[in-house]
Amino acid sequence: MKDWRKTYKMEMRVTLICFILLVLTGGMISSFYVVAKDALLTPEFAVKSYVMGFPLHYFWLIVLSWLGATVIGIVWALYMDKMERDIG
Numbered sequence: 001m002k003d004w005r006k007t008y009k010m011e012m013r014v015t016l017i018c019f020i021l022l023v024l025t026g027g028m029i030s031s032f033y034v035v036a037k038d039a040l041l042t043p044e045f046a047v048k049s050y051v052m053g054f055p056l057h058y059f060w061l062i063v064l065s066w067l068g069a070t071v072i073g074i075v076w077a078l079y080m081d082k083m084e085r086d087i088g
Contacts, residue, residue, distance in 0.1 A: 004087050011083050018076040025068025 051059040 007083055007087050011080065014076065014079060014083075018072050021072050022069055025064050025072070 049056040054062075
């Protein structure tokens with residue numbers, strides 16, 4: 001059995017990394033679209049830049065946030081379950 005203190009320290013590190021990844025997928029990546037949309041997209045695309053009534057950058061924020069939270073949450077939960085089994 002591993003030393004439980006090392007396991008708890010690793011658990012805190014993994015949780016911090018997952019939180020940082022959630023911040024990146026939820027807010028930061030979709031912000032790049034907002035910053036670059038005027039420089040990269042043509043005026044014809046600007047007319048089509050709404051999805052279900054939301055501006056496209058809001059839609060990307062919602063989609064990336066939920067997908068990121070789901071995938072990262074699943075990986076985090078599986079890894080934490082393994083660590084708990086190692087402790088007990």
